[in-house]
Amino acid sequence: MSNQRLDAIDIRILARLQADGRITNQQLADAVGLSPSPCLRRVRQLEESGIIQGYVGLVDPAAVGLGVTAFVRIRLEQQDDTRLSLFEAAVADFPEVMECYLMTGEADYQLRVLVGSLSEFEDFLRHKLTKVAGVSQVTTSFALRPVVYKTALPVG
Missing domain, CATH: 1.10.10.10 (Winged helix-like DNA-binding domain superfamily/Winged helix DNA-binding domain)
Incomplete structure (x- = not known):
């Protein structure tokens, strides 16, 4: 940075x-x-200097069959450095996880997950996310539609 x-x-x-x-x-x-x-x-x-980190092409998720956006809040059994690191390493390897934030408040983490269908989300939840050691609670909200979505930072 x-x-x-x-x-x-x-x-x-x-x-x-x-x-x-x-x-x-x-x-x-x-x-x-x-x-x-x-x-x-x-x-x-x-x-x-790292201010420009790279260049990408923005892809329409629905156009490639990823029409379901889920916001997932995770609570861990304990929040020590080892468990935080294990969770972060695990979710970094899940291609469905587009963003992961360490949070304050009721949840320890918030994820933005993209999948093609509710059944794909169920598979992700049952076979990946809840299998991560230390996960104690998962709460999910599904996006109905984007209202504001920006990729450009307000640098001006």
Whole structure:
């Protein structure tokens, strides 16, 4: 993680790349008011510092048969470092788990899980998640539809 100071041009670069990661360097330079060489140098600096972590293509989950989104809250029997590490390692290997957060409050973890159907979720729950040592309680809510979904961070 970097604590590099971002100036206005860096912020414009990040905003444009978050909106279109396939933009050419020339288009990006034009959009942020730089010539191509200094623009590319800045992008490389943002990459090397870890501010830009990578580039991805965003895929519509429903278009690839993953139309069920579940938010799963997990309580563990105990919250010592060993059990936390074991749980985190286990869920990191589950392809259905898109996000996992260590939480405060009633749940120890919150997961966002994508599957193709309720029966697939049941299989995931019964054969994977509840088999993780230390899991004591699982509470699930299913998303009806997304209302706000963003991938771009509010860097400006």
